[in-house]
Amino acid sequence: MAQTLQRTPLHDAHVALGARMVPFAGWEMPVQYEGVIAEHKAVRTDCGAFDVSHMGEFEVEGPRATELLQATLSNDLDRIGVGQAQYTLLTNERGGIIDDLIAYKLDEFRYLAVVNAANRRADFEWLKERELPGSDVRDVSDEYALVAVQGPRAVERLGLPDAPQFTFAEGEIDGIECMVNRTGYTGEKGCEILVMTEDAVPLWDRVLERGAVPCGLGARDTLRIEACFPLHGQDITPDTDAISAGLSWCCRLEKEFSGAQVLRETKAHGPERKLVPFVMDEKAVPRAGMPIEGGGEVTSGTHSPMLDRGVGLGYVPAGDAAVDTELTIDVRGRARRAHIVKRPIYTSEEAA
């Protein structure tokens, strides 16, 4: 074997459930159990559970932890209090996106950052190089498992109290102590549950006993595309910027952070291209890398299980990025019509 894939603590549980396992960002992960479409619909209508233990977790601690993160992340951590979380970007000097992540304010001098599996090493090195005396960055990924439970009935099925999105609290699910984060990547309400690695299997079992449908990376991708959440490495990269990607809402350009000046200029001039969601008007499934006529490119594409048609995200020239604009996508040599839509492409009424 050329490369040893890492396994999450739930690996054997996935195999026992009949999951199809695939390599993903150096990990062996379930892509589907019963099928992507059924899993997708479970999350839109009821409740699904995802093993996302491959994601990285860092703790950033110390009297200057806030200062370090404020200088490296695009959003403003002073806008959240202890017990709140924030979607934010790790940006390079060119304003490119090294990663997108969620920062959780554990206390005044301590944060948890949940980062993409594929970027764990790069993010960690970037932060380590910028550490200040009085700020300590530790990779604690191996200590934790992360299970996302998502859908309009997720909170109810877990027996949790209602809580606003982007908050978190210590909690307990059937006696298992965990951190319950009201965050996700599906466009539905729900939570992401962080547990100690040794508690991962019992937590997963309890969550499924409570009626969550096990869901793989396949459904995770179709759900996030319908919800118009960008995927790092596809829709956003170190060579693309937040303004073009429609992520200026999480860039506080009035503060200083890596690349802020470039982003200010981009915002002032207007970006050359914009990331837009689109829906196909003809039968075809758009895929990442397909050209969009007029100088654009698809960065994410799939078949929407809810709309039963092709949908995607792609960059188009900024002058052609208005909602309802018609697009022509080159689907392996065939010109297929699509049109730009408002975000999101689809989420359930409960999530709206």
Add this chain to the structure above:
Amino acid sequence: MAATESYPPELKYHREHDWARVDGDEATLGITWFAQDALGELVHYEAPDEGSTVTKDQPYGEVESVKAVSDVIAPLSGEVVEVNRKAVDEPETVNEDPYGEGWLVRIRMSDSPEVDSLLDVDAYKQVVAEQ
């Protein structure tokens, strides 16, 4: 519901996971259980035009699941006399019944002796076992 694994003995097979049901100078073509299972639930079948020609060992269409797209390889050469509209409109039919309702095209063969080059069921099962 997805079909259970099967490879009907009366069919001829191509190692690219396609089957042919030969009837006189015509043949019905489709993909095998193995192919549809590997792809997962199909969401799109890009069919050839009726009247177009297909060439043995060359792609004549595409089948696509949520995650992936795959060329469909012609096991035999000929002219497309009929496209299965049901497979176009409801591609999941191919998952549900890959050798029946989920056929893809019917062709009029242009080179009948090609049939002899196809695999019988035992040889094809051997191909599947090696995957």
